[in-house]
Amino acid sequence: MSESTPTAADARRVAQLARDRVRFEEEALQLSDQVYRVARRLVGSREEADDLVQQAYERAFRSWQSYTPGTNMRAWLLRILTNLNIDKGRRQQRSPQTTSLDDAGDYFLYNKLEAATAEENLDEERVLEKLSQDSIVEALADVPHDFRDTIVLVDIGEFSYADAAQILDVPIGTVMSRLHRGRRILKKNLADRTVTA
Amino acid sequence: MNAQLDPCDKCEEMMQPYLDGTLSDREVAEAEQHLGRCKWCAKRYRFEERLRRYVRVELSEAMPPELKAKLAALRTSLQL
Numbered sequence: 001m002s003e004s005t006p007t008a009a010d011a012r013r014v015a016q017l018a019r020d021r022v023r024f025e026e027e028a029l030q031l032s033d034q035v036y037r038v039a040r041r042l043v044g045s046r047e048e049a050d051d052l053v054q055q056a057y058e059r060a061f062r063s064w065q066s067y068t069p070g071t072n073m074r075a076w077l078l079r080i081l082t083n084l085n086i087d088k089g090r091r092q093q094r095s096p097q098t099t100s101l102d103d104a105g106d107y108f109l110y111n112k113l114e115a116a117t118a119e120e121n122l123d124e125e126r127v128l129e130k131l132s133q134d135s136i137v138e139a140l141a142d143v144p145h146d147f148r149d150t151i152v153l154v155d156i157g158e159f160s161y162a163d164a165a166q167i168l169d170v171p172i173g174t175v176m177s178r179l180h181r182g183r184r185i186l187k188k189n190l191a192d193r194t195v196t197a
Numbered sequence: 198m199n200a201q202l203d204p205c206d207k208c209e210e211m212m213q214p215y216l217d218g219t220l221s222d223r224e225v226a227e228a229e230q231h232l233g234r235c236k237w238c239a240k241r242y243r244f245e246e247r248l249r250r251y252v253r254v255e256l257s258e259a260m261p262p263e264l265k266a267k268l269a270a271l272r273t274s275l276q277l
Binding site for chain 1: 206210212213217219240241244245249252268269273
């Protein structure tokens with residue numbers, strides 16, 4: 001045995017590293033509700049979301065030293081999670097075709113809902129009540145995945161454009177254009193489900 | 198923004214960036230001037246605001262307690 005005896009400084013370093021790791025893990029776990037909320041809408045089922053979140057945390061805990069303290073840990077965790085989701089091909093892709101939006105502007109959903117009711121001058125709260133949770137879940141699931149991922153991160157996860165760009169590894173302009181188009185597709189899907197029902 | 202658009206069409210085009218807070222000051226003033234006198238567009242803007250909140254709430258699902266327990270079990274125990 002040629003190994004030298006650990007010095008007191010070595011022992012302090014090891015202890016500090018262990019404390020840093022525990023602190024990292026506690027902080028990451030405190031964010032797990034928010035991570036799950038996003039994960040649940042990136043995939044099609046609760047089971048897939050559970051697996052994805054668990055795998056993301058396993059990976060995050062293994063590679064904790066690649067996280068830079070003081071940076072946005074929630075975005076860092078979501079970056080791991082979205083990469084895992086892409087790697088596994090678990091995207092919930094029901095409609096790979098490009099949705100035609102020639103006739104669907106941003107007022108499209110409201111116009112359709114209003115036209116479908118017999119009442120005049122309905123206020124916006126009453127119009128909103130026509131949308132069920134099921135129709136929203138289905139309408140989002142049918143948004144093509146690139147657009148859906150962006151909507152989920154920004155509109156559900158409440159990430160900034162910059163954070164969403166970092167998580168998805170795309171330019172910020174791409175986030176903005178996907179968001180704009182994705183929301184229109186979502187509203188068109190909602191109109192299709194709600195008005196024709 | 199296309200200056201040839203009908204005012205309501207232009208207001209529709211401005212809705213998402215307006216609600217996202219990404220319009221310039223001049224564009225915000227232009228949108229608000231139109232919204233102040235056009236109830237038709239103002240109603241649609243209010244609907245969009247509520248819709249965004251509604252979608253966020255309706256699509257938010259709490260993490261199952263079993264998963265939370267599994268994640269907690271991944272922690273490293275502190276052994277000093």
